[in-house]
Amino acid sequence: MSADELEALEADPDEFLRDLLGQEGAVELADGSTAPRLPFRIFWIDDGEFCGVIGLRFQPGTEELPDYVPGHVGYSIVPWKRRRGYATRALALILPVARSMGLARVSVTCDAENEASRKVILSNGGKLIGMTPRDPETGRPTLSYRIET
Template sequence: MQIQGGVSLVEPTEALRAPYLAFYEEWKASGEPFVPWVTEMDPADFAGMVRSLREYASGVDIPDGWVSSSTFWLVTADKRVVGAVNIRHRLTDRLLHSGGHIGYGIVPSARRQGYASELLKQALHKAGELGIEQALVVCDAANTASERTIRRNGGIEDKETIEADGNVIRRFWIRTPSNIK
């Protein structure tokens, strides 16, 4: 399927409170794990959540052992939030093996419509703007839809990692757009 109308990645903002809450509530009701991790943040104090996300991007009040990261929401032309992405500015040893630079997710009702590929494409541009020349993007081995999305965006497979619980992580490197400095 093709995406109807334009979509864009936008920084979290209080102006998108209602569409984001609809996104959050749908994901929560699905019972699926929130992906990326930032989408599991409790939005009860919405202004505080948005402020925290901006601080993480600036490197302020980051939990110990974490890295600066930028979060963006994928917003449709009619102002629905259908996805989210979190871009880590650098990799720790743990992120190198099982987290990667870019984590993204699409709300269940918007899947299989091309949003994931478009989200990752735009996220790679944002990563390039952050100075990341090659982005590591990972997925669980069982997540074939995510693997297709990553490959569609130029992912070159690297060595798999097996987590302590036995989960197999597939790792892919993607060169960010070269016209960005």
């Protein structure tokens, strides 16, 4: 989870869950504009206690994503549970879910400097397909990968 998500969770847990589970509505983009929220599936990762989340975003009937969506899959592990293989295993487990939804491949992005995330993606068969020199939200270079489901 990001620091912003943790802060929102602590401030109002009920609102955080409503927002997290809401399939309707819009998302706010980095430039302040809004765009439609895509359908998604989200899974919490746990080992008896909360470890993180992994989510799958998609558009029914196509593998394409709007340009404001960085990839089909996003994941985050809480700092005190990292380096235990949770993200690698979660990504492996979400690939059959993507396949069952008609996705033959998924896209996953990460910061170019995020070695841990690169390893997670590569461990699951990720093939590098491109680099964005400056991500609009973070301002950092981003790597794009494709994984066959």
